[in-house]
Amino acid sequence: MVVTLRPREAVPRWLNHVFVAIPNFFTDSHLMISSVPPASFVPPSSVDEPAPGSISRPLCARSAALAALREADPVTKAAAARALYAAVIDGSTLCPAELELDEPPELPGRPARPELVEPRKLGRRSMQSPQGRAVLLHALAHIEFNAINLALDAVWRFAGMPAAFYTDWLKVAAEEAYHFSLLTARLAEYGHAYGDFPAHDGLWDMCERTRGDVLARMALVPRTLEARGLDASPPIRARLQQAGDHASASILDVILRDEIGHVLIGNRWFRYLCDKGGLDPHATYTRLAEQYHAPKLRGPFNFEARRDAGFDDTELADLTALAGSDAGGAQTDQGTPD
Secondary structure, three states: OOOOOOOOOOOOHHHOOOEEEEEEOOOEEEEEOOOOOOOOOOOHHHOOOOOOOOOOOOEEHHHHHHHHHHOOOHHHHHHHHHHHHHHHHOOOEEOOOOOOOOOOOOOOOOOOOOOEOOHHHOOOOOOOOHHHHHHHHHHHHHHHHHHHHHHHHHHHHOOOOOHHHHHHHHHHHHHHHHHHHHHHHHHHHOOOOOOOOOEOOHHHHHHHHOOOOHHHHHHHHHHHHHHHHHHHHHHHHHHHHHOOOHHHHHHHHHHHHHHHHHHHHHHHHHHHHHHHHOOOHHHHHHHHHHHOOOOOOOOOOOHHHHHHOOOOHHHHHHHHHHHHHHHHHHHHHHOOOO
């Protein structure tokens, strides 16, 4: 398995050679760390051809996702997410849908900093100052760090889904990790690191609320919380451009492009589960939003991005009505529903 990382990323030693020791197949996985392959190392290209007398045991991707979720160091977690998706794509891992994993304590793994506070305690700063832009970049990096955790959690937690479900969410985790790396590299150019400013825990809070319900998770994390990022991205990008920070604005372009795909994945699996259960998706979403106390949606909405992300005409019409008179101004720059 070859994992290519950008020069700015710190590369954990174990990414030089990833190999697996699974004492009890599919119940306990360990990513062994070494700068030199051990004698027992089997390259992924030969996984299907074990040496005589040996047993080749490929990595259980869902167990590895849980291990990555438990990782506290952000750089190592991000690299692990990208490496795991690469391993799934090259066929050297398995995603056993039937595997039921026990939840360990203290999820997710995260560093001691940033300090987590209530959202109302987070001050706002002007993007016209370098410090204000650093605070913004830090907030965005924190969102992406949490998004890595959310995607990894979906992979290990929800058994019995089609194989494509696990591959989709590992892809999301890998892309969120890439976003995190871009943002922290840019933050470093402002003289700061992830953890330098306080942050809130709203995204993971919804993950906790929906821990026992995959339908609710698909409805309320990608389709609600992450979809808000589609709405927020254009005005934030415009303010960065206005402040002359074109490099940061370009990162927002990458994130918006990928986040449309992530919300589309959430929409696809939400509708798959509704179809499987014979449920009306619109009524089901409304019920789940009330049951799990999802945040109320507020405009302006990025209708073009939401349409690309799989929201249907009925949902877009509901958002137009919700936005009311404010929707007209948002639609000028962000697209108008049919």
